Amino acid sequence: MATRLREPAMRRPSLPLTESDLHALDSLRQAPDLLASLNEIAGTDIDLRSATESALLQAIFRAGLHSVTEAALDRGYRELAIQYQGAGDEPRAQARRRRPVWADEQ
Numbered sequence: 001m002a003t004r005l006r007e008p009a010m011r012r013p014s015l016p017l018t019e020s021d022l023h024a025l026d027s028l029r030q031a032p033d034l035l036a037s038l039n040e041i042a043g044t045d046i047d048l049r050s051a052t053e054s055a056l057l058q059a060i061f062r063a064g065l066h067s068v069t070e071a072a073l074d075r076g077y078r079e080l081a082i083q084y085q086g087a088g089d090e091p092r093a094q095a096r097r098r099r100p101v102w103a104d105e106q
Helices: 019-030 032-042 053-084 089-097
Strands: none
Touching: 019 032, 019 053, 032 053
16 A cells, blocks of 8 residues: 555646665665654655655655754754843843842841
């Protein structure tokens, strides 16, 4: 049984594949560890015995989108960290210079 998409396909565009792309697909078919990683990243459950080329390409596409999304989130978090870097230093420095409220207690 061929692997199916979880939702209906809206388009079936052609995808030009280079020699290195074809080699990578062959490597993927022959390496269960690579396929297991692809399934994990793409959220698929492709079986080597029944996987069509289009199912593999769809999983690779999903994994690529996942990687791009993760990279965008990482970039955003780095930018936020730069913006907030040192933001808490000044209030802490002011607090250290203030006389504590309990200092006048006897």
